Amino acid sequence: MRLTKARVQNYRSIVDSGEFEVEKFKTILVGPNEAGKTVLLKALQQLNKPEDIEGFDALRDYPRSMYNDITTGKVDPTKLIVVTGYFELDEHDKALIPKEFHNCTYQFSRKLNNEATHTLIDNPEKLYFKDIKKSFSRMCAHMDEQYLETSPTDDKNKPTVLFTTLTAEWSDHKLISGEVEISLKKWLDDNYKFVKEDNADEEKRYDKLQEDIQKNSIQAKVLEILHTRLPVFILFNNYFKVKPSIHLAHLSQRVTQNILDDKYYDYGNLCLLKLLGFTAKELADLGNTPSPAINDVAGLKIYKDKLDNRSYQLNAASVRLTKEIRSAWMPNPDRPEADKLKVTADGQYLKVVVEDDIGVDIELDQRSEGFQWLVSFFVVFFSEAMDKHENAILLLDEPGMSLHALKQRDFRETISRLAENNQTLFSTHSPFLVGPDELDIVRVVEMKNRTDGTKVHTTLSSGDPAGLLPLQEALGYDLANSLFSQQRNLVLEGITDYWYIEATAEMLRAENIVNLNEKIALVFANSAGKVVYYATILHAHKLKVAALLDSDSAGDQAAQQDSLVHTLGNKNILRTKDYCDVPKAEIEDLLRETLINVANEEFGIDTSEVASKQPNRPIIELFSSEINDFSKYKLAKAYIRWTRTHEANDLATTEQEKWKNLIENINKVLK
Template identity: 30%
Template sequence: MTPKLKRFRVTNFRSVDDSGWVEVDDVTALIGTNESGKTNMLLPLWKLNPAKEGAIHPTSDYPRKYYNKIRHEKPKPVFIEAIFDVGTELARQLADETGMPIDQMREVSMSRRFEGEPVVDFPNATPARDIDQNRALNLLSRAETDLTAMTALKTEEDLKNLALAAIGSAKTKVSGFNEIGPLQLDELISAFGAVKTDNAPKTSTVVPRYLRLSEELEKVKSEISREHPREVESAVNLVLESLPKFVYYSNYGNLDSEIYLPHVIQNMSRADIGAKEQAKARTLKVLFEFVRLQPKEILELGRDFKDPQNRQPTDDEIAAIAEKKKQRSILLQSASTLLTMEFRSWWRQGEYRFRFEADGDHFRIWVSDDKRPEEIELEGRSTGIQWFLSFYLVFLVESADAHQGAILLLDEPGISLHPLAQRDLSEFFDSLAETNQLIYTSHSPFLVDADRLDRARKVYVGEDGTSKISPDLRASDGDITQRGAGYAVHAALGLTVAESLLLGCEPVIVEGPSDQHYLNGIKTLLIASGRLKPGRELVFPPAGGAKGVKAVASILGGRDEELPVALFDSDLQGRNTAKSLREGLYVAEPNLVLEIGSFTGMADSEIEDLAPPELVARELDRWQCGSDVPFAEEMKSGAPIVPQIEAWAMRNKVQFAKPGWKVELAKRVKQRLLVEGAQSQSLSSEILDLWQNLFNAFQAARSSAKASAPSGKVGAN
């Protein structure tokens, strides 16, 4: 088993004062807004045990507010500590090296200060520094019992008695010791040495048993004087050799479409080029390695005949040059086919074909796909496909080579990718994690696996201005930076919930969230009263206004080829949009488009007119209690309520607390409806009949559409 990172802690590094212990999985996502400090959580891990580079730069790595203090500190503070599970095999080797139990060797820590090399420790190792009093007494008592039972030679009687006396004295001393450490054992061993055994007969049985007692005490002393594993050089070296390196990527080196081979050959061996050129050189190196080509070979095979004396080539020389160019062409075709086949097994956003072409000193990459068969240079395709190809090559080749077993740290991967491609990338991370643990940063919900939210960590800026990290993904806690950090996670969860929620449900598109609140409350009360028994769950996705209904209807209609029911207010905009839909998208099924006025019997009525007007007025006055004239005193029954509220607010200079007052009012009315609706006498039969008619119309419209649709399909193209 390759040692695995279990948790890490960043302290005193850039914007991070103290991250606390961060638990990690095979794949761990650090989610946060821009400038939250995500990168500052990755960089210390890289610099703990880098596969390459990873030098500490005081001017950028020391926290700015402590820069002068740290600059003069000796020793400088620890900036990173990590705990690894080394596995049973390595733990057994460490136990052999240190004499410690295997279970105490299973976890290893590595830390690093701003100066010096990484430091290895064993957090669970607890070498004994004393022994229990009973253990010492047992050793003495067993020796005493054995010697007492022995039949000594006449010449040994005195020696036996002296030995027993020494043991008896030792037992008395042991009973008086508060602790028995190396010093106390030395005292006992020294006292036993006072009994001279040199002149005892060689056939003595007393002396061997008596000397064995001292040996047993020496062994115990050695046991409790053992070095801590961190002091055992062979064990520390074994850990340093075995722990995985960290590989950090932030520049993925997108490939260019046209490559000048002499520069490629030169840059592959240079260390004095910039970071961008280094990244490109690395990607080109793995490209040629992946397709089993050598840039120098491709260059040499394409050389034309050149003679300093302008001599014309012979027929044999022309044939040899032609043969080399043919060989180069075959090699490039073979490499193109290999890359195309391998790439298709991973990239799912189209059937891409790659073609390599060499022309003199130039090497080009052409790309086509099943929908656009004409070839376009790689640089002319999207940034996403360039990034994906470069990323694919680097990780498939390098992770199986120099980075074997390394822990991969990816900073903002896949920014330029389409959301669906980002989801594919997230799945690819799982396959990478079979051989390499992986930690990445992102702010995209499409790179957060909603099925594995346990491996997401929220990074945000705390009130003290330092970067924090937490597994608590609630988006509503703390200030705006915390809410922003959790938003990507909640958006990912929302995408998954939305996908699953609509499966098996009957959607009714509404204009906005206020409609959603009212209709969900009404549905609950109708079901509770026995007036509604839906065969499928009714859901009310809001379209963000009347104009958005067409777009949402098209999306939901494309999901199962059935247009959903749409409900509009009967104000001017609602009526116009409903008319447009009946003449366009819903021309084959105009009965799926419903208006509130058809049920309330009032022109210009809106969703608010479905609720008892007295209850709406009461909740409005409770909310806007600062008005001198309560709305309930001016409200006129039998007329749409929203225009009345707006006119009342203008007359009485009532300013609603925030935009979207209709949504806030809807929440309050819905809550009161659910409380009072539990009492059977609180709602009139007239209002219940109105609601039942509306919901019956939802079901009738859908049933009618299904019955009239040819081949089970509803709606016009």
């Protein structure tokens, strides 16, 4: 199952975060220091934490300013919900439960006293006595007729009398579950002999009642099954680090005596041992075990088997870690930086070393902080997930801060790869961990004041400009990186144009309909008026440049500037009206039919009838007049989400043709 929505309340700096959406694969949390990002991740982990992580503590975790509510009894920790998650069922979940529950949302909450509650949303309605009362009355009447034929003078055991006695104290809102279900089933079983064999209607009524009274218990069983399927939440932060050399006897002593006061110091090492499948004591004892006498054949075999088992498990872990480190640290195989990671045991010491490209073993702590962080990350991830690896949600607190900026960009791809199998939420201040095409998966975390506490914004809004700084820097870096670095450049009016072209081109490329030249850089100028400046600067660097302008008044004005025409020439100034039938077309008009459906899903307003009556009216103008609080930006984000779950063939045939013509022309003028 996947987390789709969450809410945190009454936890440290969070009074009420509000419900916020969680993306299917990767969700990015941004915000200034002290906004509450780390607190949010820690609260989410409590939904289903690993066994060795501590739970909520009212003294430490309830908002300090309101703690008197606890001590005075105004607030009861046993009733106080702290974190709630809403989960979408996947195919594996659905295979284990009845079909009528397949479209349910599983809601799971954790209270301040660490007790959990769960329920189903959009599930079949629960059954109450009032829902089956009439059917039972008809069943009683039929049974009475058969009963009187055999016992005409004995009224006290008549089915109706027994049923009335059984249900005498039941209200219409009595829930059919537990003892109530058992007693009704017994009544039906005991009186089945009074159902006339040749009466198909009453046989059918009897079977239906047997089925109905079990509905609530089936729902309870579904909840039990889904509870076992709840993903484990793995939280990793920068304090967890694997030490390069571990003294096993000392670590074993600290574990035995429960003196792991500095949790962060030993946590990475304990995770490494967990990954290897040993305890510190087992490896320490093995390091102290003397070799048996030469004539002790059985003892020598046992001793050798233990050493081989240790060696094989250390080797298997080394291979697995090396594979993951290479995929994250070495995106370019022509520049190897870490050939092999090795975990070895030598007496009382467990060592983590790196074999470089010339075969020299170097202790982990002699490598860069960034490399140490990456090794520690994978050790903690694999060990905490273990058998639940395929059903774990990753919570990363400021990942990769010690990595170089370019390594952070590489690690961004690693996070995306991990998120394909393990849904991931991570917080960051770094613009290099937020891709220009990932703004729709960003959630802004802010705290305007301590009274209101931490809030999470699903849309890109914040009262504190610092909260949006990583996004601004990410866009700025991507723009600066694209300028002057590509021989071919297409200048666009704004970021929504960039999103539409990038997302649509990727869909068409995947289906081999048309391929936008990947060597073409898409540069957005933030307004039609600025297109001329970008085009002029790029052209001055002897780069190939084309511009795509909307056919509205702003686009017309820009297209008619002499400096732009002189710089690019008419053939390199592309206009949206040339690819569709709308005279004042904007880029959205090339996706007119699809966006009508997307807007209906996003805003809940069906504009298809109005649009069909006004085919020459720009679709954005139509949306603006028909949809309250319409946002062009929000529509573009919704379209990006749509493309992630649809294929190019889901576009209208005319739309495919329009985009094919546009992309072929872009390739042609920038060949």
